[in-house]
Amino acid sequence: MTFKVGVTRDLMASDGGPCFPVAVFEELAPHADIEWAWLAEDVSEVTPDIAAAYDGLHCNLPRVTAASLARDDCRLKVIARNGVGYDTVDLDAATARGIVVTNTPVAVRRPVAVATLTLIFALAGRLFEKDRMVRAGRWDDRVDAMGTGLTTRTLGLIGAGSIGKEIMQLAAPFFGRIIAADPYADAGEVAAAGGSLVDLDALLGQSDFVVVCCLLTDETRHMIDAAAFAKMRPDAFYLNVGRGPIHDEAALVAALRSGQIAGAGLDVTEREPIEDDSPLLGMDNTIITPHALCWTDECFEDIARTALQSIVDVLHGRRPKHVVNANAAVGLAGA
Numbered sequence: 345m346t347f348k349v350g351v352t353r354d355l356m357a358s359d360g361g362p363c364f365p366v367a368v369f370e371e372l373a374p375h376a377d378i379e380w381a382w383l384a385e386d387v388s389e390v391t392p393d394i395a396a397a398y399d400g401l402h403c404n405l406p407r408v409t410a411a412s413l414a415r416d417d418c419r420l421k422v423i424a425r426n427g428v429g430y431d432t433v434d435l436d437a438a439t440a441r442g443i444v445v446t447n448t449p450v451a452v453r454r455p456v457a458v459a460t461l462t463l464i465f466a467l468a469g470r471l472f473e474k475d476r477m478v479r480a481g482r483w484d485d486r487v488d489a490m491g492t493g494l495t496t497r498t499l500g501l502i503g504a505g506s507i508g509k510e511i512m513q514l515a516a517p518f519f520g521r522i523i524a525a526d527p528y529a530d531a532g533e534v535a536a537a538g539g540s541l542v543d544l545d546a547l548l549g550q551s552d553f554v555v556v557c558c559l560l561t562d563e564t565r566h567m568i569d570a571a572a573f574a575k576m577r578p579d580a581f582y583l584n585v586g587r588g589p590i591h592d593e594a595a596l597v598a599a600l601r602s603g604q605i606a607g608a609g610l611d612v613t614e615r616e617p618i619e620d621d622s623p624l625l626g627m628d629n630t631i632i633t634p635h636a637l638c639w640t641d642e643c644f645e646d647i648a649r650t651a652l653q654s655i656v657d658v659l660h661g662r663r664p665k666h667v668v669n670a671n672a673a674v675g676l677a678g679a
């Protein structure tokens with residue numbers, strides 16, 4: 345019987361091919377029983393019809409909700425999601441259906457860490473302000489746009505998982521001190537990566553750059569609110585490379601407007617795409633990228649290979665490397 349794999353169309357480039365090297369589909373080629381196809385339409389949420397048409401789903405941004413999986417003819421056996429976060433998938437509903445959900449945490453570890461440093465360097469060097477200065481013929485104003493040096497500064501990471509520790513290792517040569525707040529992190533592992541654990545209040549008050557790099561959960565939603573911004577120093581920068589709803593965007597806007605914090609670097613926003621009338625878009629002390637700063641050819645090739653290998657593993661009864669709902673994998677070998 346053919347094992348049908350659907351690929352979400354947000355992974356399709358403008359030329360109709362995949363946004364990763366087409367050679368990645370070689371992962372599926374040796375398996376004659378696998379047939380893949382683009383979804384018929386670009387969707388923000390997987391429909392019950394899609395769930396009934398495919399055995400596997402290679403999914404980038406579309407949400408998979410309880411409604412997506414509710415019908416009796418749901419055929420899905422595996423949802424291979426790009427990236428480390430999986431808040432777009434209803435894990436309880438998938439687990440109840442026996443659907444294995446996987447992610448690609450190793451593939452994005454270095455790219456997200458590099459993206460974080462890119463935002464830090466751009467904010468610290470006032471990169472875009474200086475670019476605008478030159479284009480406006482204000483070359484001599486550069487003396488009034490002094491940047492922020494890093495060697496005496498403290499980098500604070502909210503989250504010390506695999507991405508957080510990767511950021512620590514890459515940032516160590518640049519910063520004077522690196523601290524992290526994460527109640528689930530191992531102090532020894534954090535120390536080995538070049539950081540030290542503190543509580544969240546201490547991190548907010550001591551850091552020159554506060555970086556959110558944790559998962560979005562019920563516990564972390566709106567964790568960075570008005571009270572949190574009030575604990576930051578007025579010369580400190582806030583960055584989020586995790587998920588937008590971890591911060592309260594109205595509180596962030598207020599903190600930027602009032603000078604409570606110096607600036608922000610956001611690869612994620614509370615609503616995506618960001619609203620056209622968002623006050624953040626008019627702020628010169630804010631850099632915003634479209635939840636894609638880590639997207640490179642290398643990153644997406646690695647992500648796609650990992651995701652497709654997970655689908656192959658499920659087809660052949662093997663446990664994929666990166667299962668995020670282990671209870672659904674009971675029937676897999678090695679589960």
